[in-house]
Amino acid sequence: MSSPTASLAVPDATRPEVRAFLSGSPQLFIDGEMVDPISGKTIPVLDPATGRVIATAAAAGIEDVDRAVSAARRAMEWGAPWRRMTAPDRGRIIERFARLVEAHSEEIADLEVLDGGKVRRAALSVDIPLAIRHLEYFAGWSGKIEGNTIPVSIPDTMVRTEREPVGVVAQIVPWNYPLLMSIWKIAPALAAGCAIILKPAENTPLTGLRLGQLAFEAGLPKGVLNVLTGYGAEAGEALVDHPGVDKVAFTGSTEVGKRIAARAASQVKRVTLELGGKSPNIVFADSPVEVSAKGASDAIFFNAGQACAAGSRLYIEKGVFDDVISQMSEIAQSLAIGHGMERSTQLGPLISQRQHERVRGYIDGALDMGATAVTGGSARPASANPEGYFVAPTILTNVNDSFAAVREEIFGPVVVAQPFENLEEIAQRANNSPYGLAAGIWTKDITRANRLANMLQAGTVYINMYGATDAAAPFGGYKQSGYGRDMGHANLESYLETKTIWTNLA
Ligand code: NAP
Ligand code: MG
Numbered sequence: 001m002s003s004p005t006a007s008l009a010v011p012d013a014t015r016p017e018v019r020a021f022l023s024g025s026p027q028l029f030i031d032g033e034m035v036d037p038i039s040g041k042t043i044p045v046l047d048p049a050t051g052r053v054i055a056t057a058a059a060a061g062i063e064d065v066d067r068a069v070s071a072a073r074r075a076m077e078w079g080a081p082w083r084r085m086t087a088p089d090r091g092r093i094i095e096r097f098a099r100l101v102e103a104h105s106e107e108i109a110d111l112e113v114l115d116g117g118k119v120r121r122a123a124l125s126v127d128i129p130l131a132i133r134h135l136e137y138f139a140g141w142s143g144k145i146e147g148n149t150i151p152v153s154i155p156d157t158m159v160r161t162e163r164e165p166v167g168v169v170a171q172i173v174p175w176n177y178p179l180l181m182s183i184w185k186i187a188p189a190l191a192a193g194c195a196i197i198l199k200p201a202e203n204t205p206l207t208g209l210r211l212g213q214l215a216f217e218a219g220l221p222k223g224v225l226n227v228l229t230g231y232g233a234e235a236g237e238a239l240v241d242h243p244g245v246d247k248v249a250f251t252g253s254t255e256v257g258k259r260i261a262a263r264a265a266s267q268v269k270r271v272t273l274e275l276g277g278k279s280p281n282i283v284f285a286d287s288p289v290e291v292s293a294k295g296a297s298d299a300i301f302f303n304a305g306q307a308c309a310a311g312s313r314l315y316i317e318k319g320v321f322d323d324v325i326s327q328m329s330e331i332a333q334s335l336a337i338g339h340g341m342e343r344s345t346q347l348g349p350l351i352s353q354r355q356h357e358r359v360r361g362y363i364d365g366a367l368d369m370g371a372t373a374v375t376g377g378s379a380r381p382a383s384a385n386p387e388g389y390f391v392a393p394t395i396l397t398n399v400n401d402s403f404a405a406v407r408e409e410i411f412g413p414v415v416v417a418q419p420f421e422n423l424e425e426i427a428q429r430a431n432n433s434p435y436g437l438a439a440g441i442w443t444k445d446i447t448r449a450n451r452l453a454n455m456l457q458a459g460t461v462y463i464n465m466y467g468a469t470d471a472a473a474p475f476g477g478y479k480q481s482g483y484g485r486d487m488g489h490a491n492l493e494s495y496l497e498t499k500t501i502w503t504n505l506a
Contacts, residue, residue, distance in 0.1 A: 009047065009053065011114075015107055015110050018107055018110040022054055023055070026229075028064055029209055029216075029226060029228075030064070031071035032220075032222035034213075037058040037059065037064050038067065039060060039064055041058070041059035041061060042056045043057045045205060045206060047114050048116070048350065048351050049117055049339040049340060049389075051353070055206065057229045058230070059230045060229065060230035060235040060238075061230075064230070065235055066242070069197060069244040072197055072226055073244050075195040075221060076167055076168055082195065082220075082224050085193075090193060091139045091140065091142030091191070094138060094142060097190075097220075098132050098135035101128065101131055101132050102132050111178075112127060112207060114206075115206040116176070116204045117351055118340050118348055119340040120341055122302070122303070123340075131183040133471050135183060137472060141188075142190075142191045145192065148161045156504065156506035157504060159502050160500075160501050162498075163496045163499075165193035165497070166192070166194055166246050168194065168244055169195070169196055169495065170242070170247070171196055171197070171248075172236050172239065172249070172250045172260070173199070173201060174252045175351050177307075179211070182198055184251075184486045185249050185486070186211070188495050189495045194247075195224050196224065197226045197239060199229070199230060199235055199239060203352055205229035240269075246269065247270035247272075248271050249271075249494070251273075251308075253276055254275040261273060273477075275477055275481050276409040276481060277309055277438060277477065278312055279313065280429075280439050280440070280456075280458075281295075281312075281313065281466065282439070283296060283314070283316045283443075284443035285319045285320045286445060289323045295465070295466050296324065296440075297332065297393075298466065299311030299466040301331075302467065304391070305410070305415075309438035309460065309475075311440050313406060313416055313433075314417040315426055316418075321417075321419040325395060325397060328417075332395060333375055337381050337383055339385065349389040352389060355411065356390075359410055362404060362405045362410045371399045373395070374395040375392070376391070376392040376393050377394060378391075380392075391412050391414070392413070393414075394415070395417060396414065396415070399416045403416065423448065431456065434480040436478030438459065438462065439461045439462070440462045440466045441463045441464070442463075443463075457478045457479060474489075474490040
């Protein structure tokens with residue numbers, strides 16, 4: 001519990017309302033109010049750029065999960081305000097929620113930086129506008145969810161379908177985009193009329209909690225959106241196991257995703273999984289070097305490589321390999337590393353000490369096996385706070401497909417680059433991964449690009465661009481990158497059941 005007298009270890013630029021929020025007592029958002037955790041447990045909240053504690057969050061225990069699930073179930077009861085509300089009115093609340101996120105942009109940006117180590121400018125120009133747009137998009141769907149009338153072979157019989165909310169959903173999200181990952185999940189579930197228990201990652205509890213408050217302010221009835229900060233092993237598992245939870249929507253690692261799917265299976269719970277990736281980014285020789293070098297750099301260095309779809313396996317056609325790598329190296333060296341609150345910063349820290357060690361371990365492991373760090377490496381970048389979890393943008397060459405750094409998701413600003421010779425070869429190598437989240441193709445030859453796009457096993461393929469997302473465009477994985485889709489109409493479907501109603505008209 002932070003004492004009000006202790007001065008917070010936050011940068012001077014931190015807004016007063018954010019300071020107030022950070023020094024609040026550690027509570028959970030349940031049934032429309034902030035409440036003390038029954039567990040009595042807490043989580044220290046660190047600023048990854050300084051390694052210092054900036055707040056204390058509550059760690060929900062089993063009884064807190066029970067309490068939140070009961071609140072959500074009450075909200076879903078027949079006749080409760082949320083169930084009685086018309087679909088267009090639901091949409092209006094989601095729209096108001098969008099406007100509140102917009103009005104609180106500066107505050108949310110601070111939280112994203114301090115809690116998640118983000119670059120403030122990126123939070124304001126990417127994460128927050130995308131979150132707002134996402135809410136707007138799903139606000140629009142609320143009033144457009146329709147059933148069908150079905151022509152059947154039995155005379156004097158009417159058959160119609162109703163689309164109903166799946167019920168109470170647990171949404172478990174990671175730390176790499178605390179705002180966006182939460183909004184990706186919350187918006188479609190609200191549009192469908194579900195009640196939610198959101199569990200943010202232990203490393204980034206703050207944004208989700210603030211979102212719960214804002215959504216309530218926007219007019220959501222009590223219990224429709226509950227936010228339980230807490231640990232995955234305790235609060236997360238309790239949510240997955242709780243018989244009052246109808247669906248689990250999860251974004252995170254493949255390892256945890258498998259565990260969740262297995263546990264949920266015992267109750268035949270609906271599950272959607274957005275998991276890890278090791279996405280191939282393929283550069284052909286006809287793509288202008290400056291274009292592909294910039295594209296390939298952004299694909300791996302944005303958000304310090306902590307993006308599920310990061311273009312982390314780079315394949316460059318033989319003739320231009322050295323040119324592309326040398327331009328990428330220049331770009332990497334030009335990136336200003338620092339605290340995300342500073343205006344000049346382009347690359348922030350990794351999320352935690354643990355990730356810092358993990359990512360540096362991959363770099364050292366590759367170097368031990370004979371890789372070359374063209375730029376970067378595991379040494380702490382000289383210009384950054386030595387207490388923060390910074391890793392320099394790193395390009396590894398002289399690697400092959402047997403390296404752990406090539407096969408496994410690193411989740412840091414580290415790209416492994418290899419040359420390739422032709423299209424058939426590269427399609428096969430690109431697909432040689434248990435993952436299938438995204439892929440990139442850089443070429444002027446659009447016919448070839450589309451042919452390769454069809455050959456790739458990936459949920460999203462980018463041609464001459466990388467990493468864009470849009471509320472309307474489905475996003476998710478093939479293979480062990482998960483199942484189900486975030487965004488688009490496909491996502492809404494995963495929060496709906498179909499009820500078939502038969503009437504004898506005779
Ligand atoms: P993670 O360890 O799997 O955690 C994700 C969430 O699950 C966190 O809230 C975590 O809580 C919780 N959790 C952990 N163990 C759990 C359990 N046994 N039961 C229920 N919940 C549990 O993943 P992460 O390290 O935070 O995030 C990085 C991963 O997310 C990467 O693999 C990345 O590719 C993936 N990701 C995928 C997408 C996508 O759309 N496909 C998007 C973003 C990230 P704690 O915080 O307490 O561990
Ligand atoms: Mg944090």
